[in-house]
Amino acid sequence: MENTAQWFASWFDTPYYHILYKDRDNSEAQLFMDTLTNYLNLPEDGEILDLACGKGRHAIYLNSLGYHVTGADLSENSIDHAKQFENETLNFQVHDMCKPFNKQFDAVFNLFTSFGYFENEADNLRTIQAIQADLNETGFGVIDFMNSDFVIDNLVPEETKTIEGIEFHLKRSVQNGYIIKDIQFKDAGENYQFQERVRAFTLDDFQELFDQAGVYLLDIFGDYKLNKFNKNTSERLIMIFK
Secondary structure (H helix, E strand, O other), X not given: OOOOHHHOOOHHHOXXXXXXXXXXXXXXXXXXXXXXXXXXXXXXXXXXXXXXXXXXXXHHHHHHOOOEEXXXXXXXXXXXXXXXXXXXXXXXEEOOOOOOOOOOEEEEEEOOOOOOOOOOOHXXXXXXXXXXXXXXXXXXXXXXXXXXXXXXXXXXXXXXXXXXXXXXXXXXXXXXXXEEEEEEEEEOOEEEEEEEEEXXXXXHHHHHHHHHHOXXXXXXXXXXXXXXXXXXXXXXXXXXXX
């Protein structure tokens, strides 16, 4: 099977990534942003950095609530798409999340498991340090990650999804501390294969990173309604820190 990853900067930069995940629930995402910003009691015209923003679905909605929002992502294709939505208080930039943005924000959001993809383990700590560096004195950092324990316990080893006429064959496994998803499909007579690798970070792993970065963990939640986190039953691991 031909591996076409060389044609793109990464899987996340391909149109197929967005096709596979097109069924993401925008209403749930918007409810999460409402709940989160209310809980944090951010200033009405506060500055928010959406770190690893993708095509900007969270950033665009946050801006509609009145916040000044900067969306940052390593994917040039995603940022090019998001730029059509820019205005005076909404801006998108290509940026490496391991490095400080060199601007102070009331909040830095890292949403929808946009962490733990790094090949270099040290980049995980650098990202936490970069988030901390971009917070003002009263600012909050938020990481919305999967609950690795729950995901591993409920892993579906193989699955096929047909979306927009493309049959995606998905295989999931846990290897060397990573949750791996192998993705294979055919489109227009071409075979494609990609792989997602996400570090299976637990709450303890994050606590260790926070300790190393000198970051204080304030609150932990287990879903987008900000209910209490339960290691065995929560689908998400949402951490608020400063």
